[in-house]
Amino acid sequence: MHVRKESCLMFHLPEDFLHFMREVYGTEAANAWFQRLPSLLEEYAQRWQLTLLPPFENLSFHYVAPAIRADGTPVILKTSEFSDEFEHGLAALRIFNGRGIARLLEYDEEKKAMVLERLQPGTMLESLVPEQDVQATSILAGIMRQLWRPVPEEHTFPTVEQLGQDLTQLRAYYAGGYGPFPPRLVEEAIDLFATLSASAPQTMLLHGDLHHYNILQAQDTWLAIDPKGVVGDPGYEVGASFFNPLPRILEAPNLEQMLARRVAQLSEELGMERTRIRGWGLAQCVRNAWSMVAHNQLSVNPQGVLRCAEILSRLTF
Incomplete structure (x- = not known):
């Protein structure tokens, strides 16, 4: 057309x-x-x-x-x-x-x-992965720190808690079951959305979908594009970085080590506990995989995103 x-x-x-x-x-x-x-x-x-x-x-x-x-x-x-x-x-x-x-x-x-x-030249941050993943992760963290703002007194932004409610529709979709989703991961993700939101040290206005395809090079710096606008725990913002850049991240031969290092690096650069970062990563992996099914967006296999969730579920600190 x-x-x-x-x-x-x-x-x-x-x-x-x-x-x-x-x-x-x-x-x-x-x-x-x-x-x-x-x-x-x-x-x-x-x-x-x-x-x-x-x-x-x-x-x-x-x-x-x-x-x-x-x-x-x-x-x-x-x-x-x-x-x-x-x-x-x-x-x-x-x-x-x-x-x-x-x-x-x-x-x-x-x-x-x-x-x-x-933004020019407009090179996507995904171009640095995996060879320069440490640098890419540091750029992500720096953008997060620049973006986050106090929540306006009156607003209509969706909250992180509301986004987490999407997962409650999964079992109804599968007639009370879990379909191809591991039950343990689904239940853990639902619990994490609730407990991490309730224990948030602060509530901020977030980008809401910050990942390697939504950060572009602008001359000698990097800037974000395409914010969703979400209110909640700043830790939520790190979640999308654990299944991106899709689908290439799934081809990384050392995916487990890469995700573990991202948790450690983001924890250090953002001053957040590793368990909170790991938790938001897992929760968002599961929610994203479910969203792909719910909205019929199957150009990338949701099982690949669930693989990232499974890796994060095994990390201990």
């Missing part, structure tokens, strides 16, 4: 993106949005004086494309019809305000569209 502009320039929508959106939101709804997308892009281009370029190839929930402002500034246009995370991500970007993350330049909350600073 292609997106046509008035200039007759044809923008090809990646086949993986078409398939993903139809898989997650249904063929009819996704196709209807794909048909509206050309006029929406034209509207945004005129409104914000953008020259649009073809979209990125590795898209998932949002249409994301590079663009150039009238003054020559390279930017990113991001929009989506469906994602209920848009308003939370937008609110988080406004609070983070460019500290540790790409700057928000323009936005329309109602139409779910935004213009962001384009």
